[in-house]
Amino acid sequence: MKSKSHYIILLILLLSGNLFAQTGIIKGRVFNSINNESIPFANIVIDSTLQGTTSDMDGNYRIENLKPGSYNVLASFVGFKKAIYYEIRVNSTKPTILDISLIEESSELSEIEIKAAPFIKKEESPVSLRSISATEIYRNPGGNRDISKVIQILPGVASTVSFRNDIIIRGGAPNENRFYLDGIEVPNINHFATQGSSGGPVGMINVNFIREVDFYSGAFPANRGNALSSVIEFKQIRKFRHFIIHGYSPLGKKSTFIFSARRSYLQFLFKALGLPFLPTYNDFQYKQVYKIDNKNQITLIGLAAIDDFKLNTGVNDGITDIDVLDRNNYILGVLPVNSQWNYAIGANWTHFSDHSYQNLIFSRNHLNNQAIKYQDNIEQPNLLLLDYNSQEIENKFRFESTKRKNGWKWNIGVGFEDVLYTNSTFRKKELNGGITVIDFNSELRVSNFSAFTQLSKAFAKDKLSLSLGIRTDFNNYSDQMNDPVDQLSPRFSASYSINKKLNANFNIGRYYQLPAYTVLGYRDQTKNLVNKDNGVTYIRADHLVGGFDFNPTPYAKISIEGFYKKYNDYPFLLDDSISLANLGGEYGVIGNEAVSSSSDGKSYGLEILMQQKLSTTIYGIISYTWVRSKFQDKNGKYIPSAWDNQHILNIAAGKKLKRNWEAGMKFRLLGGAPYTPYNIELSSLKAVWDVTRTGILDWDRLNTLRNQVNHGLDIRVDKRWYFRKWALDAYLDIQNIYNFKSKGLGYLDVQRDVNGNLIENPNNPDAYLTKEIENTNGTILPSIGIMIEF
Numbered sequence: 001m002k003s004k005s006h007y008i009i010l011l012i013l014l015l016s017g018n019l020f021a022q023t024g025i026i027k028g029r030v031f032n033s034i035n036n037e038s039i040p041f042a043n044i045v046i047d048s049t050l051q052g053t054t055s056d057m058d059g060n061y062r063i064e065n066l067k068p069g070s071y072n073v074l075a076s077f078v079g080f081k082k083a084i085y086y087e088i089r090v091n092s093t094k095p096t097i098l099d100i101s102l103i104e105e106s107s108e109l110s111e112i113e114i115k116a117a118p119f120i121k122k123e124e125s126p127v128s129l130r131s132i133s134a135t136e137i138y139r140n141p142g143g144n145r146d147i148s149k150v151i152q153i154l155p156g157v158a159s160t161v162s163f164r165n166d167i168i169i170r171g172g173a174p175n176e177n178r179f180y181l182d183g184i185e186v187p188n189i190n191h192f193a194t195q196g197s198s199g200g201p202v203g204m205i206n207v208n209f210i211r212e213v214d215f216y217s218g219a220f221p222a223n224r225g226n227a228l229s230s231v232i233e234f235k236q237i238r239k240f241r242h243f244i245i246h247g248y249s250p251l252g253k254k255s256t257f258i259f260s261a262r263r264s265y266l267q268f269l270f271k272a273l274g275l276p277f278l279p280t281y282n283d284f285q286y287k288q289v290y291k292i293d294n295k296n297q298i299t300l301i302g303l304a305a306i307d308d309f310k311l312n313t314g315v316n317d318g319i320t321d322i323d324v325l326d327r328n329n330y331i332l333g334v335l336p337v338n339s340q341w342n343y344a345i346g347a348n349w350t351h352f353s354d355h356s357y358q359n360l361i362f363s364r365n366h367l368n369n370q371a372i373k374y375q376d377n378i379e380q381p382n383l384l385l386l387d388y389n390s391q392e393i394e395n396k397f398r399f400e401s402t403k404r405k406n407g408w409k410w411n412i413g414v415g416f417e418d419v420l421y422t423n424s425t426f427r428k429k430e431l432n433g434g435i436t437v438i439d440f441n442s443e444l445r446v447s448n449f450s451a452f453t454q455l456s457k458a459f460a461k462d463k464l465s466l467s468l469g470i471r472t473d474f475n476n477y478s479d480q481m482n483d484p485v486d487q488l489s490p491r492f493s494a495s496y497s498i499n500k501k502l503n504a505n506f507n508i509g510r511y512y513q514l515p516a517y518t519v520l521g522y523r524d525q526t527k528n529l530v531n532k533d534n535g536v537t538y539i540r541a542d543h544l545v546g547g548f549d550f551n552p553t554p555y556a557k558i559s560i561e562g563f564y565k566k567y568n569d570y571p572f573l574l575d576d577s578i579s580l581a582n583l584g585g586e587y588g589v590i591g592n593e594a595v596s597s598s599s600d601g602k603s604y605g606l607e608i609l610m611q612q613k614l615s616t617t618i619y620g621i622i623s624y625t626w627v628r629s630k631f632q633d634k635n636g637k638y639i640p641s642a643w644d645n646q647h648i649l650n651i652a653a654g655k656k657l658k659r660n661w662e663a664g665m666k667f668r669l670l671g672g673a674p675y676t677p678y679n680i681e682l683s684s685l686k687a688v689w690d691v692t693r694t695g696i697l698d699w700d701r702l703n704t705l706r707n708q709v710n711h712g713l714d715i716r717v718d719k720r721w722y723f724r725k726w727a728l729d730a731y732l733d734i735q736n737i738y739n740f741k742s743k744g745l746g747y748l749d750v751q752r753d754v755n756g757n758l759i760e761n762p763n764n765p766d767a768y769l770t771k772e773i774e775n776t777n778g779t780i781l782p783s784i785g786i787m788i789e790f
Helices: 002-016 134-138 147-153 266-273 322-334 686-692
Strands: 024-032 043-046 052-054 060-066 069-076 083-090 100-102 129-133 177-181 184-186 210-216 230-236 246-249 255-263 277-293 296-311 337-352 356-374 384-405 408-431 434-459 464-475 489-497 502-513 539-553 556-573 595-612 618-632 638-640 646-656 661-670 710-722 727-735 747-750 764-768 770-773 781-789
Touching: 024 069, 024 083, 043 060, 052 060, 069 100, 083 100, 083 134, 129 134, 134 147, 134 210, 147 210, 147 646, 147 661, 184 337, 184 356, 266 277, 322 747, 322 770, 408 686, 434 686, 686 764
Parallel strands: 024 100, 177 230
Antiparallel strands: 024 060, 043 052, 043 069, 069 083, 129 210, 177 184, 210 230, 246 255, 255 277, 277 296, 296 337, 337 356, 356 384, 384 408, 408 434, 434 464, 464 489, 489 502, 502 539, 539 556, 556 595, 595 618, 618 638, 618 646, 646 661, 661 710, 710 727, 727 781, 747 770
16 A cells, blocks of 8 residues: 555656756857857846856856756847847756857947847848747647658648648649758658659658758758759757667767667558558668867768568458458559668868858768569569669769858859769550550769859848849750850849838749759660750749748747749650649659650749747747649640649647646648549550559649648647656647548549459440549547657
């Protein structure tokens, strides 16, 4: 009885609060963002408290006796812009490291009014730039600690209804996004990636390593190329608190090292649930920073994944439910066995000078993608339907120099990429009512070159900020792409402070993107580069963005932005007579066929954002986007693209409660996207169905139907306990709490008799009878998480 009383008391203490009064520490270094020189006597203050300190002669500071939780940290020094760091997490287990970078003011000392920029705004990108902190990522309801899902709450961001991480920005396709990890480009951030695009079902970046994410939906700086819809910059931490699934080592006083290795065991769960496919995925993430001296440091990063996708061919054993059997048989007949691995590694050497810093960046990324499919999954050579093996290898170099002096900011640089692309394809597909065989081997080497510069300056006592940049990209693939003048991409930004809280912002720019290597490397059986002969060239997009932002407090923002994007020279699929801009939200490969650079499109819309960052106990964000996305069909008529959702609404809010409890919710509404119906007559032909085992879309009715409006509500509750040597974080997250089910394009299947034989159409002996299997997405998905930190 006495023992039971001890357990009851312990449980009460855990639920009610901390076992002991614990405190934490914030410490770090304050330095000049340009030359890395220490800033002594800077003021560092915990907002809304009386706690603070000043930096010493070496720029170091330390704030002690902080109750564990989240704090906003303010830093200031005469001659520098005041900085706010939002929601810095403090634990009792280890000191929180916060190195503070301050930017020199452009005004004379007598004119300086020290005030913090309430939300991130850069000279090059005064519009279309949002920043997400690590804390906002951790607590996002329904986000499942996946950065691709967290980004979806921002204005202008849509997603597909299926369980994928496709990021659709302002009506652009998923292949129009670019990703950077600590300034080093990584081509992919998802497991089971769609080659030729950027989406996948599960994110591969470990969010415990992320310090901050900068998300550009327009106004791209000149040093970021090959993007048409977004640039996403992931900034990683340098030092890491100890978690049970990660490692950290100081490696001496001059170097820090973080590493993560994760493995999914979903294949066991899927098999137990009776699903017809069994995915397994692994990922690895690594960062090391080596400080040579106060003027030189080297950052090494690595990101890798190993993904395998197998079929559960015995899934129907013992099943009698006809609907379940039909769905399983359809999936088993369509999905290939897929094996994929990829990695990106890079080194960034940073050298600090008196008024500038230089970056020398080397990186390499490698994708290996294999897929194979047999008719009826019988592994015989005469039943082979698909045998695909492709590799993409890029070795990259980039040099940049950034200088600040007398209020001017100047960035200049060059880049080079050596590319090797290989492809071995055997594929049977429908073409013009019959079956054709695509069988080729391709090896392609391409050298890509780039040069860029951007100049920025604030005028009129910092009320007016202007930025002008220009970039060019060219390569040796063809004469159409070899002239740097043809791909000149200028951009201009302006921001004017109407008063202390209201700003008007503007950007206009031209951007180019190289078509996917699947497009560039496609060959016919004569070994010719088909799309080179077809004159394929860079895709062009002209952006125009303007709007206002109003900051009633340092923690609140209201903004409105209008945007217009005009596309030219998009790849147009010659066999199906559709723009490639309509593809990219499926598994597999896109672009591995004949195209011409003849498709034009446009997207335009309006975004409204209202955001309250955490200042006391409440935080939240409301974003609404009205967007239209249209591309030309084969007749030259503008019709809605596959990404024309029209309306996107996000509402996310949360509150910090007493005793380290926290509750949050997220509501998301997504307008129905267009889709193309099946050509049932063609699909049902025996000669076609026996090979494709799926419905053939009727491209003559491209995007003539729409999915229903999709919506869902996610909730999350967190509780934290802080102990002397460790901390415990537990949460309950429930996705789609009211169990909304969305309907998508159904699966077209053929009818079978009781023995599983395909039923012939009595009115057409060359065809089968067809039926449609309902395709619904959405279920209540609860999850419980526990994280131990020590």
